[in-house]
Amino acid sequence: MGLITYPPNKHETDSKSIFFIGSADETCRINDQRVDLADNGNFAYVVSLKLGNNQFRIDIDGESQEYTIVGVKPDEPHPIAYGRIYDSFPAKQPSKKNILRSILVSENQIEIPLNRAPMCNLERLGKYKYFLDLPDTDMDLDWVHYQTQSGSIIIGEVIRSKIPIIFKKPVASINEKWENNSLVLEIEYYQQDFAVCIDPGHGGEQMGSRSPKGIWEKELNLSFAQLLKEELINLNVSTIMTRDEDEFVSLDERVNYAEEEDSLLFLSIHHNALPDARDPNLERGASCHYFHEQSKPFANYLLNKVVEHTELSYSGLFRQNLHVLRENPDRISVLLELGYLIHPLESELISSADFQAKTARIVAKAIKNFFLQD
Ligand SMILES: [Zn+2]
Structure with missing residues (x-):
């Protein structure tokens, strides 16, 4: 016997998309689109949403049910969820807060998604350590997302508005810019001989x-x-x-x-x-x-x-x-x-x-x- 386990009917969300999670014995169709089932019958199916009521007809193993998902505006813009920009409906009002929720780290770049360009002070403590101070930003750091396995960068424990950044390779310079709603730090390493x-x-x-x-x-x-x-x-x-x-x-x-x-x-x-x-x-x-x-x-x-x-x-x-x-x-x-x-x-x-x-x-x-x- 198939079922939908998420979301509940009449679920409200400020996201521009949502996923149906469930399982079926034989077949599942959502608004006449065939849903791919895993061998065990489970599925996760993403649909896009508009503001207001979104109607879905879900047929599982020949039984049909109606679903409504309600698109709503968030009170404030979403800065971040799960290490990525959260694609939501526009907010009712612009955010007064600039909340740091996530830091994305790759070999040569640190990316910090925010609502607006922050005040920013990068303090060099040596070739291997910097403090990034974002004094007008609220720190609520959920995620540091390392995009490479053998990373050369470690984000230390945040102290008030200061983020310690430790490098395993010597840093020559760091260039800051505001791009795609993110503070981006581009790192140049020393090319000196070992x-x-x-x-x-x-x-x-x-x-x-x-x-x-x-x-x-x-x-x-x-x-x-x-x-x-x-x-x-x-x-x-x-x-x-x-x-x-x-x-x-x-x-x-x-x-x-x-x-x-x-x-x-x-x-x-x-x-x-x-x-x-x-x-x-x-x-x-x-x-x-x-x-x-x-x-x-x-x-x-x-x-x-x-x-x-x-x-x-x-x-x-x-x-x-x-x-x-x-x-x-x-x-x-x-x-x-x-x-x-x-x-x-x-x-x-x-x-x-x-x-x-x-x-x-x-x-x-x-x-x-x-x-x-x-
Ligand atoms: Zn000794």
């Missing part, structure tokens, strides 16, 4: 942690960084180092160097230790640290690759307020801790030449795959 700034932690009088056998962290950081540099060169990835020998380099100098050379990735290499109150027997494994949001996806990716392909366990992904990460907002800045140098067993593993060579290959490959494979 270069990695490798930062071997500590150096000179800054020794870092020390293994049970007396290996200093600064030495291990440097030897690993040198292996990583060779692996990257083998993969044709440009590389610079904040230090290439056992010397003191301040945290500011490390960041400034990455800035001057305009590298897109800053990767600091360390081997971990613990504060006094903890038990070194209980903690082991690799961890990755980031501060700015754009660095999180790579930090996560890198850590997972290291854990997947080495003997190191997963110690954690941390947002951490470290100088070389925090003061380095214009690139992907990540600090990798390759195991605990104070752990009785792990120290032997991570200081071995085999482990260092293998892990340098894994890290280099992770960098190449994440940044240079399209």
Whole structure:
């Protein structure tokens, strides 16, 4: 026995179209048009509407019924529904409010449908982060619609009238325009060549942690960084180092160097230790640290690759307020801790030449795959 499950008879709507939902055993016709049935007899059938009464005769399996759908004017214009302009009858009066309901995001464009052009202030916080402020717009954000799978843009949590926009690729410029009832931001990305700034932690009088056998962290950081540099060169990835020998380099100098050379990735290499109150027997494994949001996806990716392909366990992904990460907002800045140098067993593993060579290959490959494979 067939039936219509939506809409109810005498349904009122301000939309210029509606759909009938239902099912039939054999056949369904709406105003003499044959409705396609799925194998299970279900159907969804779209009809257009006019203002006022719209009459439909619906025949399901030979039984006929009359339906009325009433087209009405909305009180105010519809800005948006379901990520698209809602095609409604004209409003009784223009809207006093400009309500932001939806943001449509594609690789190179952000589109915000609104009733009228908003006041708009785009604040650049760096190559990877902007604040879009729409002070005369009411925020009632239902949808952020990402039109591409591997998006380079993340819309952050809206704070009052401010929308944080985080980019995974460095942005050269953003152009704003008002078009088709939408505020459109067109994004131009930097076309600069990819270069990695490798930062071997500590150096000179800054020794870092020390293994049970007396290996200093600064030495291990440097030897690993040198292996990583060779692996990257083998993969044709440009590389610079904040230090290439056992010397003191301040945290500011490390960041400034990455800035001057305009590298897109800053990767600091360390081997971990613990504060006094903890038990070194209980903690082991690799961890990755980031501060700015754009660095999180790579930090996560890198850590997972290291854990997947080495003997190191997963110690954690941390947002951490470290100088070389925090003061380095214009690139992907990540600090990798390759195991605990104070752990009785792990120290032997991570200081071995085999482990260092293998892990340098894994890290280099992770960098190449994440940044240079399209
Ligand atoms: Zn360290």
